[in-house]
Amino acid sequence: MLEVVFYQNNQDLLQKLQDENPPLVICPSPQVADNLRSLAPELDIITISKWTSDHLKKLGLSRSRKSELMIKLSAVWRHYFPTESTAVFLEAFELFTELRSYTLDMGLLNEFLQELDEVVRKSIHVFWLYLDQEKIIDEHLSYNKVTESKHHMSMWFVGFKHMSGVQIDMLKTLSETQDIEVLFPYPVYTDSLPNDWIRWLSADEIKKTKREGPISEVRVALIPKGKANIVLNKFFETHPSFDLVMAGTQVGLVSYQEAQKEQSFFKTTEDLFAVELELLTNDLRKKLKELKVITVEEINTYFEEVRLAAIAKGEYRKLKMVELMGVAVVDYSEFQKTIDGFAIDIFEVIVRLNSPRVSFLSLEEHNQRSFLDMNGLNFRDEEREIVLLATESMGGFRANERILSEAMTKALRVIGPIKRAGLDFLFHKYELLSILADSKNVLLIEEQVMETDLSWREVLKHFDVMDFDLGVRYSIKKIQEYLSPKKKTGPFEQKYFSASRLQSYIDCPQKYYFNYIEKIENRPEERSTLGPDELGNLEHKIIETYFVENGFKKDDVINLDHHRKACVRVFNEYITASRLILNETEKARAYNEIMHYTWNGIVFLLDLMGTKSATGIRFEIPLGTNPWTLKGSIDCLIEIGDKKAIVIDFKRSSSATGTKAETLEFKKIQLWVYLLTLKHQGYDIDSFGYLNLSDLSDDKLFFDTTDAESLMNSSMEFAKDVIEKTISGIQTNTTFKPHPRESKVCNYCPVNLFCLKGEVV
Template identity: 25%
Template structure:
């Protein structure tokens, strides 16, 4: 029987496990969580369970490792799609895997595949056919085989005596849910889900697919433990300590007892998607146990493949496999002499992988830079996983773990949650960015992976940690201000600010701005739109951003900032119209743009995050391209001037206009500013009242635009064109917009001229005021001005 067990707090799971039959097997999504939950019952990961069941019930089949599948499919990729990037192959492989997690019936997803570009469509069809013709058992095929064999009498009889508990999962795919329901018919199966998550799930979310409206599924609630545990989380106050970037260790030291020790039975939960040894090393104490993955091969791995890339690049387009392996052998000899066993291991795996790749096809005779990147990815998958574990003789000490590993911490322990901008983000995004029609089709086949639901699960865990026994949230101030997930979590609770001496310079907001921060007379200072806007929003915000030069965005490792993503989307749009080729591949332009920025910023984007940003850049750029292409078609004489720089004008302004519109004679016809999302676009009232000045600033800086010349003036929302805010004085342009999904607003001549004149006086007044301001007081224009301010959690305007 399949049972859905709903619990209000994780401590109820401990009691539930105590009542389970002796041979009950607990199934978890990861080894770390299996270890944590397995303290009470025998445990196993779901991957291991499927592997064991396959070998027992289907001995003729064995699960194909991802590394092996990548090698086989890459042979097809390089043969049928020569010259294409390997990153595109990885993207298509992930797309293939996600579609197969819904169903193995190709006909059910063929309509969705037809919506993608020709290269992706053809590759997915070829790969899918290859899987079917060769009987490759990937993860999804493994679930399907088990779902079929568990219906047999022999398997049913054996499984009837078994009991399973599935706990700690943030998602089940369509093929997994089919398997669980079949398993539930022949064995005793319990799936533990937080009650609040189950009831907040949408019809397309996995909890709804598991149990709702299914007569074969029992929904059971664990009784409330006591009045305290049944209390709503947000009735409790949480303790918050803010600290500066790179000051977590200093702040924690001030919190500790002075002996380098935490109070006994204190658990430290790092708000990281995957806890690394370096993160634990930052913690300034030794009184806690931990087990973390340690990337012992990473440094040498990077060095080896950088060297191989350099050799391939200098030799031309590629190396023969024989020459490539000769170089590997030479490196092996050096490593042996140095007794560098980590390097030895990496090189031996490289040789094994390159040999396997060569043997797959007669055409696999040369290794290019793209093939070398494939080999690097496969080698990473094949290298052994290592963990670092510490031990202590004191059984009462707490633990250090990641938020995804947390489940059964001691009720009596105090919990500390640490958040820094250096940690890989824990907030999740939706699965592949299918369009609405595709999502609607997929929702009829299986559950849609929802970033919103995953974030609710993480939020549930963190709320529970912080409301147990006086938990404390240590959070980097920028992260608290910039990351919406943390803003919403903190704002949903009554908050007690804990002041750690000298841990936060902003708690005493003295008047510290002096005139010498701005030097020289007014005409020697160049203002940008964003600089002047910052002062208008709040002088104190301006001080910290433009005089103290504090960073305005959290720069997470392995990812791009929102500003960098915006620049990439602009770059793709610009590159599309700059090319003389009629047919442009948006994906290729996007991949090239990402690669350029990675090199410029010296970043390496995480593979999981890569596919998300690639999809966003492609989708947002495509929206902008479609709009501008239609505009040019309706007005053939119009010219698009991208990234138009404002410089050297008599107003001493600076900046860059995303898209300046001119006619064939160079006369200015309008300004378009690209925005990634609707939240960045002001309301019409804010624009007219000069609360938001960007477009007015540009119009004033480049010289007044005559009303009769005004074709387009406004903000284009790349994520959703309907949310754009655009004005025009041109009747033809307004009529052109009638065929679009949004309305272009008409602006009258008298209104336009008056607004331009009023803004000129307004800008001059604000420049002069900023020049002589010696106090820079916290005086926000509106509550909205504080939303994305660096110091909004500490500012006197908020605390008073």
Template identity: 65%
Template sequence: MLEVVFYDSNQDLLSKMQKESAPLVICPSPLIADNLRNLLPELEIITISKWTADHLKGLGLVRARKSELMVKLSAVWKHYFPNEKTTIFLESFELFTELRSFTLNLELLAEFFKELDETIVKSILVFWTYLDQEKLVDEHASYKKVTESKLHRPMWFVGFKHMSGVQLDMVKVLSEEQEVDVFFPAPVYNEALPNDWIKWLSQEEPEARKKEVIPTQVSVLPKGKGNVILNKFFESHSTYDLLLAGTRVGLVGFQEAQRKNSFFKTTEDLFASETEWLIGDLRQKLKDVKSYTATELDLHLDALKINTQEKGEYRKFKVIDLAKEALASYSEFQSLIDHFAIDILEIIVGLNSPRVSFITLEEKIQRSFLDMNALNFRNDQKPLAVLATGSLGGFRANEKILSEAMTKALRAIGPIKRAGLEFLFHKYELLSVLGHPETILLIEEQVLETDLSWREVLKNFDVQDLDLGVKYSIKKIHEYLLPKMKEGPFSQKTFSASKLQTFIDCPQKFYFTHIEKLDNRPMERASLGPDELGNLEHQIIADYFLEIAANITEEIKLDLHQAICVRVFNEYLSTSKLVLTETEKARSYNEIMHYTWNGIVFLLDLIRLKNITTIKFEVPLGQNPWNLHGSIDCLMISADNKVSILDFKRSSSAAGTKTETVEFKKIQLWVYLLVLKHQGHEIDAFGYLNLSDLTDDKLFFDTDEAQKLLGASLENVATVVETTIADIQTMKIFRPNPRENKVCHFCPVNLFCLKGGTCES
């Protein structure tokens, strides 16, 4: 029998778990298992990983680790695809492991495969066939094997924020022969969507509790003053634990609040620099040759081991040892070592490196520092302070970007992991914490104003201002920039939309960007900048339509799109001074592929809707009375000779809000429209295209709305343009006056700027 047991709070959960003959309790992670053991020490509690491993051992089987699968599958894959790039393998491998979480039945994925590139599909089929032939048991196959074991007893699944399709199948099969309960918070269930995983187990709506608005104590902090506040706070609240409101808080985040007699634990990669050194050495060996044999590499690694041992460099010794182990597996299938093999060795060494944690060593522990991941089933005997700052990152969650057709195909097979559901868990946990009368929330002002997640949480409370007694005085810090700035005016010969926008955002940002022309970004770096990603995405979309110029109304060609993405991406990497890890390459490539796919699909739909006959990219503005230069991202001309224009943006934040557009705080589109209208073009539609989200159409103006905006705005746009140009040409001192905080993010002097003033303790 299978039952979903709903609970409203930790106390409610504990009361439902206290039975005379308690079943085995299965948790998703060691952290949750430890927290539950502290609350219910009498229960037998185990992680799902240990539980499946024990059952496999009883069946005479061992689960293959991710690193083992990757090194073997990469060597097999290289045999079938000798000329493909590492990024293709990584994308195929990650998609392969994700698809196996949905189903182990390959036939069910037929619809999904129709949406993929042919090489990706063939790669996945090679991986799948190899696992079946070699009878390797990966994580997902282990769940099926567990159901074949006869050593089961009644069990509870507790603390799961996501269950994959294969895990749900396992739970259902197990429940046919024994009692299986899945515990789930009722408030989260009540806000979950119909396709979320828990709804695959139960459609029974738990009784919704009446929401009561309860008071919570909140102290609003100035930006960047969290550490100062905490110093004062712990002087008068010495018994409080501290929750850092972020899901990825590292060592730097915990040190924000470092205090004597405090405890925290955080992971750290102590082998990263040694791995980088080793991989750099191996790549150097390939500088003058395309490949060398696995035997030659093994002998080279042996020599390096001896050298590092003699010098006492034991971390280098460890990563060399890990590389030799990975090489032994890889060389079972491939005798030659090339750049692809080195890429794989780098990833495997990283996966197999020892997991290290930093902890504070104190004889007397007075308080603990936690992050959001440690909040599940926390023993709440001690009062808690919650710190929310912009640097902690908030409630970020990974969510794979899939096309609508892909999502539809997978949704028919199993539940898709959703970042929104993960936030509901965080919200539930924070509501429980903030509902406690002793809890105090310390939140930065800009987080309170701009973070929609915190707004969603705090709308459930009667927020009561708390004065911590920490006084601030406005104190002007040393002015570094003004003495170095030359006095104007500076005559500008030409203007562009982006140039005018920079001045509107902040005069001092304009000065250092367009007069001093500072660029503080290093030539050699480990990631692509937002501007570089945007330029590559623009180029790919333009190149795609250039290829299909003869028939711009046909459906998207996945093979062509994939080929252009690979070509443009690799050409840029080969000519730039970027030093990207394979993970960063894969992340950047995946963004480029999915964002450009979104852009192409949107444009194809618009072409058919508007009966477009001509589509152009990077169209120069041409002659105009304001001497405005620049180019329009995308210009389309319909059969009735009407013009539609689009400006591509990578995210909604880059495009701005509708209010900013209507109030001329964002004027890029208006500049283009002003020039086109002056040249006699009839405008049909215009707007920003958010490449990351096709559903974000709030800044695309069409039909009546477009004409209404144009009629009421173009005269005012001309005034704004003329006034801004005059101010630039006559201004003597370009003072810092940012329109809002976000315009400072990409300013070349952001670190040294007063931004209109600051405050010191």
């Protein structure tokens, strides 16, 4: 029997766990297992990784780790794709391991695979075939193999925030001969979506209970930015026994140092080997550049020299890196006898995966309190009092989520549950509500987090917020004005204007001044990441390149091979021409984005052109001569007849497009600039809007024929007035004072760090 057992809170869970004959309890990770042991020490608790390994041993089998798979598959892959970049392999490998979590039958993935570019699709076929032929057991196959073991007993699965399709299949198979229970928090279940993994186990209809009004009061203290350490010191003077929870999922040593106090316990990971690994791989790349080709024998000889030197000097971290690199070379050399740049990139990734896990922790004879992050809240001791700290630097509740096209998502949804960042947040919300509902606990939150973080708004809407006085009094300090003395006095004659210039002035006059009058550039020439504007420009260029090279015919569909080639060529040309120092992970991340975002854009345009019976498409169309001296270009113009067109402006995300209200209230005027100049040229506008390349379903800012015509008739005079007033304001302004329209417009301002943002000196 397979059953989902719901619980409301930790006390409810503990009561369910106190069975007369408790079965084996399986948890997703060591941390969750340790937390559960502290809550119920009498239970037999094991991680799912240890559980599967034990059963494989009984079957005479063993599981290959991710690093073992990567080194073997990379060497095999290089034989078939000798000229492709490391980024392509890493993308294909990560996608391959993710797809294996859905199903072990590659035939079920045919529809999904057809959406991939040719090299990635062939790579996945190579990987899959190699594992099958060599009978290699990866993590996902291990779940299938453990069902063959005859040594199973009744089991409870506790603490899982995600289960893959293969894990769910395992549970269903085991439940044919054993009693299997999955324990799950009911408040999370009620807000889950039909395709979340827990619904694949429980199809029961549930009744969602809507809370009427706040459930309780919560004590909240708003703290100024950068004052968390002062506030915590003051708090712990009067509340010495409180545990501290940092409201973030990736809290490091720097954040814990906000509250370094005696008799406090904390534990955090730290990479002590990163510098030595970087130096070693850089030396290998220099050696490769000198010799052009390195044989396995030559690299082993070099490693022996480095090893002996490290021993002589007592450089034991370097010694460990050389030893791990040597193991990777041995595995790689089973298939390849020479070492190239690709191999060195892979060795670096493999060694990082196999490096010892190091943690910093505090050593105290007696501990009054513990410091935790959000990952440490599972099954915590609810008797302990908690102070919860939320600052902007902790990053909140962000979760990584693979960007997939609509067609890819549809193809996977029928095979297994898709991991969703929204479900991760539901777990965090459930844990936070449990903490804040306890009247003895306290929330310390930075003011700007309360104002701008929607996640906290979602959590706190369930409470009456009661001000908690910490007794901290901040002396009024003189705010130093750095920027005003640096600015010249206007007015400044501007020879021309563009949509982006006008938008910058509307967002903040001082931002305009330093962008277009002083022209400050705050981005370093050499950097290790691509900026949002660079990614956006690359995506525009790829979409344009695709249509210029492929043309358009009625009922056209995307040519995946041409699309991939355009992505690779434009991306590589830009990386080469720019002074960018990107590691392979950053390259893979950037390439993954531009490939999927441009796929979305091309598919949208092809569908729109077919629907509208378009006669042509043009990109980067100059605004031409106009009465307002407006310069610039329109991202995309689809022609559907003589002087009749569709106007589209590409954006990377919904945050870049703004809201519908901002467009209609002329707080975002880019589209209006384009429409006004086109109308002046005699164009008839059929439809217009922003295209959110990250999400094709985000069509709130696309105005089709009827809406477009109505808006053009009712708003163009007003748009003209706003544009003319903005131009006049720029030409006559003498001081360009800081006055941001809202806080988010400061994000990419070149003087953001020094600006008072409208505060009074």
